[in-house]
Amino acid sequence: MKLSVKTRFDVGRNGVKALKVILILLGCLIIYFEWISYHLLPLSWPSTSMLETLYPALRVHTDRASKEQKVLRILLVADPQIQGFRDEPPGVLGVITRWDADRYLSKTYSLIYQHIDPHLVIFLGDLLDEGSTASERDYEVYADRFRRLFPLHGSKVLYVAGDNDIGGEGAEVVTSTNIDRFRKNFPTAVDGFWNTSLHLFEVNTLTNAVSNSIDVTSTPDHKLPRMLFSHMPLLRGYPDPFVEKVLNDFQPALIISAHTHKASMSQRSLSSTAYAQVTAGHRSDFAVFQLNPNPVNVQEIVVPTCSYRMGVAEIGYGVAIIDLTAYRLFYSVFWTPSRYGQLACELWALCAVAGFVLIFVVKQNYKLVYWKATKMFR
Missing domain, CATH: 1.10.287 (Helix Hairpins)
Structure with a gap:
């Protein structure tokens, strides 16, 4: 041949x-996965205009500068846990893995922030992967990186401390040094128009402490609905004396927490210490919660992680929209792509x-x- x-x-x-x-x-x-797929995300998220159709008096997207504010928009960010230097691969590979994880967090957060335009951003703990063990120099680098990844653009903010931030995971001891360092680098500032309609409290089961984000006296006003924000879920596991005291003293209308990396919802009676019923988080649309100042049952939302590095299949951000005139909260998870x-x-x-x-x-x-x-x- x-x-x-x-x-x-x-x-x-x-x-x-x-x-x-x-x-x-x-x-x-590559162009589709790295750029186009992210800009198509809003098409898959629940429609806030549907809420205005179902509730004609509700106006979700009022201007943040408006003096007549009747709706509070909250963006919930759980377990971003940005990677450090110690636990990542050395050399160029570590640079690449940190860069890709940071890029994913920055891109998804930016898209959801623009979509919601929140009055308040709440970070539900585990902000840093090596927050409790980092040197002072590394901690400053991590904190600066975090602020660049999650800019606030004028929104108020609540930073909840997690076990990766101040210690408490396994046999690791929570130290006052780690707590002070966290508070110094991530100061909370949540005073806003909602002060007269709603009380927000941070609960830390790692230190057995409650801080009132509005009034330093930490005294609940039972005429207004009360919401608790915690890194650790409060309605799971064996009854904890500190948690039971918090529930009895504050009688919260709703608890929002994180830590498990998976979306779920729980409910139990305030008068009972029985195990809470745990259900899967809503895949789409908004779940409706009535914020009762004197609730009989307590409900808890667990927000999924927003980082693909946590090894779970479903990742996203929690979005809560509160109608302050009717004490009604609408909640959904805005899911983001599977990076892996x-x-x-x-x-x-x-x-x-x-x-x-x-x-x-x-x-x-x-x-x-x-x-x-x-x-x-x-």
Whole structure:
């Protein structure tokens, strides 16, 4: 069999054309996963306009500068746990993993922030992965990185301390040094128009302390609905004396917590210490909670992690919209893409392209050797 020069070059040109098509498809795939898919996210999130249709008196998106504020918009950020230097791979690989995790958090937070325009942003603990063990120098770097990833743009903020921030995980001791360092770098500022309609309290089961985000006296006003924010869920596990005292003293209309990395909702009677019923978090639409100043039952929302590095399949941000005139809270999770799924698809595509290139080169070299050999023995 003789392979003509024309045939050889036709095969080569066809292979190059096929490679160009494959590279274009790979480029399109990467552009979709890295940019387009994020900008399509709002189409999959629950519609706030539907709430205004169902509740005609509700106006979700009033201007933050308006003096007539009847709706409070809250963005709930759970367990971002930005990666540090010690527990990540050394060298270039560690730089890449931190960069990709930071980029994902920054991009998803920015999109949801613009979509909701919250009056209040609440970080539900575990802000830093190495917050309780970092040196002073590293901690300052982490805190600065965190603020750049999660800008507030004028929103009020509540920072709840988690076990990765101040200690308390396993046998790790919570120290006053870690607590002071956290408060210094992440000061809470939540005074706003909602003060006369709602009371917000931070509960820390790691230190057995309650701080009133509005009044330093930490005395609950039972004429107004009370909401508790905690890193650790309060209605799970064996009854804890501190938690039971908090529930009896404050009688919260709703608890919002994090830590488990998975979305769920719980409910139990205030007069009972029986295990709470745990249900899966809502996949779509808004769940409605009535904020009763004198509740019979207590309910708890557990917000999922917003970081793909926590190893769970479903990640997102909690969004709460509170109608202050009717004491009604609407809650939903705004889900974000599976980053590991995206990276797996991109890696598979890159391997496919590399395989095609390898086969193409080997095949072309084989044909070239065959053509030279047949030419020598003519």
